[in-house]
Amino acid sequence: MTSFYTSLSGLNAAQTDLNVTSNNIANVGTNGFKSSSAQFSDVISSSLFQAGDSVIGQGTRTKSITQSFTQGSEQTTGQSLDLMISGQGFFVTQAQGTGGQVNFTRTGSFNLDATTDNVVDSNGNALQVLPVDQLGNITATGAAAMKTLHVPPTNGTAKATTEVDLSMTFPSDSATLSDASFNKNDASTYNGTSSTTVYDSAGNAIPATVYYVHTQATTTNDDGTVSGTSQWVAHTYIGDQEVFPSGSTTPPTLTFDASGTLTSPTGAVTYGAVTPTGASAPMAVSFNYGTATQEGSFALQTVTGSQNGNTIGQLSDLTVGADGVVTATYSDGSSQKLGAVALANFTNPDGLKQMGSTNWQATGTSGAAQIGAAGGNSTIAQGELEMSNVDLSAQLVNLISAQRNFQANAKAIDTDKQMVDSIIQVIN
Incomplete structure (x- = not known):
């Protein structure tokens, strides 16, 4: 009957091999999966006084199931x-x-x-x-x-805007308009605009728009010289609120001499505080036109514009270097190393x-x-x-081999059964 148990151990080993191989095949599409293989050893039973050349093996057993940590293919x-x-x-x-x-x-x-x-x-x-x-x-x-x-x-931390610097170029031949008819919703009542974004103390972005009305032009004399002054009224809005210089109820006027040099105002214009829709607190902003000029024939334009406020930076990107260092980048241009x-x-x-x-x-x-x-x-x-490091072709070969092993051991059991049946028939 020993042969029955020997072949049975072979069946169990083949079944284990089938299970391991099937698991590998099932995980061929599992990212990071590492294939395994069943390792077997023979079973020998001998007594102290048994001759070494007469020992008969008694089957096999599962020694271990080892893992292969080879690199899998990359998937982009x-x-x-x-x-x-x-x-x-x-x-x-x-x-x-x-x-x-x-x-x-x-x-x-x-x-x-x-x-x-x-x-x-x-x-x-x-x-x-x-x-x-x-x-x-x-x-x-x-x-x-x-x-x-x-x-x-x-x-970062939000910072309220307190100053806006505008470097403007005004056209000297722009048509003159009456400031009394100004309406920000009617583009025909002003000559041009400049816009920038300012921030309240909570970092909320608020549009700041200035509408310019050319109310007085310089005079070109018969000899081609220019005399007089040019004036532009600057209607300033913070969000939906018009603002005026502190202590005044009228907008400021920008004055240029005959050569196009700004003569007034000579410094920053400080406006009274307002709380536009969307702002969390009152905003008091000053505008500086110190480098503004008037010249030529072209549309009114903003050469440069800047302001000293900022919002809180929002996460915009996350990068990981080859060294594993993780860097977070934010909408305000700042970045932060988070770890390796x-x-x-x-x-x-x-x-x-x-x-x-x-x-x-x-x-x-x-x-x-x-x-x-x-x-x-x-x-x-x-x-x-x-990706998984499973070699599908190799696993299919293993599958066939395990199946053949199972069939061979099953046949050995069947042969042993037939021999026992024959002996019983002789005895009877």
Whole structure:
């Protein structure tokens, strides 16, 4: 009957081989998946006094199921939080919350958690990084130094606009109009406009528009010389509110001499505070026309315009360098280094325990995780994912081989059964 159990062990081994191969084939499209292979050993049973040349094997058993950590092919996605490790190492993730479970993975498909603004995987585990300074230099290494990659949605502090500088060029031959008929909703009642954006103390953007009415022109004499002065009334609106110089109820007038030089006002015009629709607080803004000129025949134009306020920077881009340093860029032009992606290496990766969802955990066999950053033979590629390292052709060959092994052992059992039946018939 020993042959029955010997062949049965072969059937079990073939079934195990089929299961492992089937699992590999099923995960051929799973990003970051690492294929496994079943390793078997023979079973020998002998007694102390049995001759060495008369020992008969008693079947096979599963020795181990080993994993292959070879590099998978790359898949380009273009997503800023899709990352791929080229070379050795594992991403480190941790369940959010104090003392969360630490996992290791080769799957670099991450996204930004809308609730916590942390970078997480599909299971909600947070990606771990090492701290860096604003030059991108790592300031601490090791497991104790790791922290969750948090992406602030905003950066900087809002500053209310208090001054606007306008460098304007006014056409000397522009038609003159009556200021009494000015209506900002009727373009025929003014000669031109200039616009800029100003900010209140909360960083809200408010349009600032100045409407210019040419009320007086210089005189060209018979000898071609120019005399007199030119005047432009500047109607200034902050949002939907017209503003006037402090202590006045009339708009300022810009005066140019015969050569086109601004003679008045000679400094910044300070306007009274107003609270336009959309503003969180009153706004008091001054306008400086110090470099304005009048010349030539062309449309009124703003040469340069600037203001000293700013809004809070909104997150506009997230980049990850080959060294794993994550940089957030904001709409105000500022940027912030958030950390360097932590990579874990192991003395014996084959000893890692599979946890499902292409996650592994450290064991005594694998050794403790050695935490560092990308560098040397390991780099980070942004916008790419590592595909499964399953060789489908090889797995199909393994599948056929396991099937043949199963059939051969089943045939051995059937043959053994026929022999037993024959013996029983002889006895009877």
